[in-house]
Amino acid sequence: MLLGLGAFVAVALALGARCDKDPAELEARYATAPSKFVDVDGARVHYRDRGAGDPILLVHGSNSSLFTWEGWASALATNHRVVSVDMPGHGLTGPDPRGRYSAAEMAEFIDHFASIIGIDHFVLAGNSMGGNVAWHYAILHPTRVRALVLVDSYGLPRAEPKPFAFRMISTPGLGRIVRWETPHYMVAKSTRDAYGDPSRATDAVIERYDDMVLRSGNREATRERFGRAEDDLYNRLGEVHVPTLILWGTNDKWILPKYATQFRDRIAGSKLVMLDGLGHVPMEEDPAASVAPVKAFIDGLL
Numbered sequence: 001m002l003l004g005l006g007a008f009v010a011v012a013l014a015l016g017a018r019c020d021k022d023p024a025e026l027e028a029r030y031a032t033a034p035s036k037f038v039d040v041d042g043a044r045v046h047y048r049d050r051g052a053g054d055p056i057l058l059v060h061g062s063n064s065s066l067f068t069w070e071g072w073a074s075a076l077a078t079n080h081r082v083v084s085v086d087m088p089g090h091g092l093t094g095p096d097p098r099g100r101y102s103a104a105e106m107a108e109f110i111d112h113f114a115s116i117i118g119i120d121h122f123v124l125a126g127n128s129m130g131g132n133v134a135w136h137y138a139i140l141h142p143t144r145v146r147a148l149v150l151v152d153s154y155g156l157p158r159a160e161p162k163p164f165a166f167r168m169i170s171t172p173g174l175g176r177i178v179r180w181e182t183p184h185y186m187v188a189k190s191t192r193d194a195y196g197d198p199s200r201a202t203d204a205v206i207e208r209y210d211d212m213v214l215r216s217g218n219r220e221a222t223r224e225r226f227g228r229a230e231d232d233l234y235n236r237l238g239e240v241h242v243p244t245l246i247l248w249g250t251n252d253k254w255i256l257p258k259y260a261t262q263f264r265d266r267i268a269g270s271k272l273v274m275l276d277g278l279g280h281v282p283m284e285e286d287p288a289a290s291v292a293p294v295k296a297f298i299d300g301l302l
Contacts, residue, residue: 002220043097045085054123055119057123059124059130063210064223067208072283076298087133088100120147123298126150134149135267142241240267243301247294269284
């Protein structure tokens with residue numbers, strides 16, 4: 001029985017294993033206008049910069065890319081300078097030569113990136129992992145953040161276990177094997193699970209996620225990132241004193257809506273807006289509905 005089980009697992013792993021994708025091929029397909037690249041501490045960083053006016057910087061979530069913000073970027077760029085960026089180990093940026101994958105390290109990456117492209121004082125918005133990076137940044141660099149938008153943000157202690165795939169890739173030893181195991185059906189399921197209405201996750205969206213995950217070096221970066229110990233900076237959320245908007249999908253299955261109220265309670269004066277029927281990536285699932293409260297929030301400040 002044990003030999004049979006071992007053979008089954010070996011076959012399953014072999015069938016799920018896929019090679020990395022060539023960055024040049026992915027750039028030829030995805031790095032269309034207004035995409036740009038800039039060197040940040042030795043990393044060739046992919047970003048998009050459009051519009052003019054008071055700057056807004058958008059930070060995506062885990063295993064996502066700047067393309068998750070396209071609906072918001074187009075809507076906000078009519079009155080603002082909107083910058084979205086592929087974070088280290090993600091999208092077309094790829095792995096970071098300095099291995100900056102903790103939330104605090106990625107906050108420092110944001111600080112260097114913002115200075116290089118010439119934005120000194122900005123509204124900072126982040127989804128999931130990007131939300132974690134955003135509130136870390138607001139604590140560590142309070143003078144540069146004009147306002148904060150947290151979209152289904154990660155970073156508070158969870159009562160629930162992490163998703164199974166995340167636990168596998170962060171397991172020592174096993175993670176090095178699982179790092180190659182990214183079958184298309186798993187990417188498709190994860191993408192649909194992130195939506196409140198799974199039917200809104202189109203084939204094109206799933207294909208884009210699949211391509212970005214398989215970009216050379218990104219899966220190894222994910223393994224390294226998940227292996228990092230998490231800090232306890234959430235105990236300092238009370239130090240966030242900039243205007244803060246918290247957005248949360250009522251159907252978020254990845255980070256439950258109860259954490260939205262915890263963020264609201266920890267950040268004095270923050271405003272919470274629940275987005276009915278939407279999931280973990282509301283800005284991607286329904287850009288128009290999710291950006292409306294952001295426009296009202298920002299226009300009330302600037």
